[in-house]
Amino acid sequence: MATVEQARAALSRLTDAGSGRPMLELGWVQDPRLQGERAVIRLALPSFAQSQRDRIASEAREALLNLEGVRDVQIELAQPEAAGAAAAPSGAPIGAAGHGPSSAPGQPPQRQEIPGVGQVIAVSSGKGGVGKSTVAVNLACALAQQGLRVGLLDADIYGPNAPTMLGVAGRTPEVSGEGAAQVLRPMQSCGIAMVSMGLLIDANQPVIWRGPMLNGIIRQFLYQVDWGERDVVVVDLPPGTGDAQLTLAQAVPMAGVIVVTTPQEVSLADARRGLAMFQQMGIPVLGVVENMSGFIPPDAPEKLYPIFGSGGGARLAKETGVPLLAELPLEMPVREAGDGGRPVVLTAPHSATARGFTALAERVTALAAVPL
Structure with missing residues (x-):
């Protein structure tokens, strides 16, 4: 039977098309685990990478199914609002989930400048x-x-x-x-x-x-x-x-x-x-x-x-x-x-x-x- 280490090694070959960086390193593919004959992973893609979701899921599924004893792959999807939450490039926080400024309930949204x-x-x-x-x-x-x-x-x-x-x-x-x-x-x-x-x-x-x-x-x-x-x-x-x-x-x-x-x-x-x-x-x-x-x-x-x-x-x-x-x-x-x-x-x-x-x-x- 395959191990979690082997699953991570298989997934480490999945890379972002632009930067060439591994999906595991980017945090877009997370938490590989084995449950009997089933492999489970979590996709946590930022909004700007959602268009790659089907390709990433397909490549991850293929990589895991090549492991010994894996017959099924379950892919969990994180909500994009929670995935890839980020600060502005300057390092200043930009609100919940990194999608911009927040405001108090009942108040107009606060506009925030783009750093630089x-x-x-x-x-x-x-x-x-x-x-x-x-x-x-x-x-x-x-x-x-x-x-x-x-x-x-x-x-x-x-x-x-x-x-x-x-x-x-x-x-x-x-x-x-x-x-x-x-x-x-x-x-x-x-x-x-x-x-x-x-x-x-x-x-x-x-x-x-x-x-x-x-x-x-x-x-x-x-x-x-x-x-x-x-x-x-x-x-x-x-x-x-x-x-x-x-x-x-x-x-x-x-x-x-x-x-x-x-x-x-x-x-x-x-x-x-x-x-x-x-x-x-x-x-x-x-x-x-x-x-x-x-x-x-x-x-x-x-x-x-x-x-x-x-x-x-x-x-x-x-x-x-x-x-x-x-x-x-x-x-x-x-x-x-x-x-x-x-x-x-x-x-x-x-x-x-x-x-x-x-x-x-x-x-x-x-x-x-x-x-x-």
């Missing part, structure tokens, strides 16, 4: 498909071109596209630290540091999470990432008005939010609701970005075709009393750069869209009082 981060700016949209992630990624790169130390938090959990746009899809971030002090190391690309759910799951793996799990991963992306010293972190929010927006608004002080829309009414209607939500929560709205303001054909760059209408962003800004920050045209280089993994502000800096992103970054820096 100067400003947090969110990019939001009322609906999907308006180019929100394109705006967030290019804004982050344009801010970095101003000499700022920039982070990008891709909080669009259900549609994480930032890794593709920044050329790091398929790579896995490292985990550093021990036990309760484990943190993710951001991926470095295009002059910025970024984290994304897209770095933690397979390309075709859907994220099917309820609100509490979603809240947990966003808080861990805020407080259990080794951001280092950053002048600004840009947060790419999921579209709509829901748990992710509420979690971010309650967790961390924000310099403001940018609302992205297209000129057409079906986009404007949702953008109005999203903008109103942030105003009701007391989050400053820096302004509106109208994306896809018109199409510039490559064979006639002097022309602009308003295929989605015109003036919608200006009307929304006027009726809500916020600035119109930019009107960004749609050009072929935008698509090519996004698919190619280097944003258009880097690959085609003289294009109309890239110049628009550069001007947007300058306005945001002034409005959010980001020190240069």
Whole structure:
């Protein structure tokens, strides 16, 4: 019959895909024990590693079933809120289970700054498909071109596209630290540091999470990432008005939010609701970005075709009393750069869209009082 020592030796070969560290060392696989012909282990994964749960469980099961006399494997799952509880990278406690600040019953949640981060700016949209992630990624790169130390938090959990746009899809971030002090190391690309759910799951793996799990991963992306010293972190929010927006608004002080829309009414209607939500929560709205303001054909760059209408962003800004920050045209280089993994502000800096992103970054820096 196998021994517990043999079980631990078998499990010691299971490693984290990013850091290469053993799961036992990380504390993600715990308490191996033998009960007759059954081997029992406990998985205690932090929220940022929940996407690896099925793979880890499968590999652990296979390793244990190869032991002499083991016919069955039982896997116990710890609640993610209790797993991987951590302090902020500075070492200061950040509340119960390491997921952010707590507050007294009946009191509003206490917002807590991210250690080492100067400003947090969110990019939001009322609906999907308006180019929100394109705006967030290019804004982050344009801010970095101003000499700022920039982070990008891709909080669009259900549609994480930032890794593709920044050329790091398929790579896995490292985990550093021990036990309760484990943190993710951001991926470095295009002059910025970024984290994304897209770095933690397979390309075709859907994220099917309820609100509490979603809240947990966003808080861990805020407080259990080794951001280092950053002048600004840009947060790419999921579209709509829901748990992710509420979690971010309650967790961390924000310099403001940018609302992205297209000129057409079906986009404007949702953008109005999203903008109103942030105003009701007391989050400053820096302004509106109208994306896809018109199409510039490559064979006639002097022309602009308003295929989605015109003036919608200006009307929304006027009726809500916020600035119109930019009107960004749609050009072929935008698509090519996004698919190619280097944003258009880097690959085609003289294009109309890239110049628009550069001007947007300058306005945001002034409005959010980001020190240069």
